[in-house]
Amino acid sequence: MILILFLVWIYWPDFRRGDRDEQAETEAIMRFLAESIGKFQAEFEAPPTDLDELGRPGRSGYPFTAKIPLDVWGRRFRYSASRETGEWTLRSVGPDGHPETGDDLVISGVQPTR
Helix, strand or coil: CHHHHHHHHHHHHHHHHHHHHHHHHHHHHHHHHHHHHHHHHHHHCCCCCCHHHHHCECCCCCECCCCCCCCCCCCCCEEEECCCCCCEEEEECCCCCCCCCCCCEEEEECCCCC
16 A cells, blocks of 8 residues: 555656646647737737637738647637727636636737727
8 A cells, every 4th residue: 555655656746747738738829829819900900700710811911820729638719809899818628628617728818009
């Protein structure tokens, strides 16, 4: 029994590291999407109504992102935006797959004023 507890104590950080790595990778994807949303807002003076709008060409003739990535758990990001206020929220429901729980990852933004 003591040997089992010792092994769990030694290896437990390795088990948890996987969760942190997945969270960090998802956060990096979300920062990329947030940057694309910001570029879209700067060009069209409003956030996109949905993430698929980021595939719309900008002034350069190229889309803001060629493909909307999934989070590391293989799920689409949840996105909501208000064209009136310019506020938007990007959410990954996290590893449990359920919204509004403690493992959700969220980035919010607002349209810069001119």
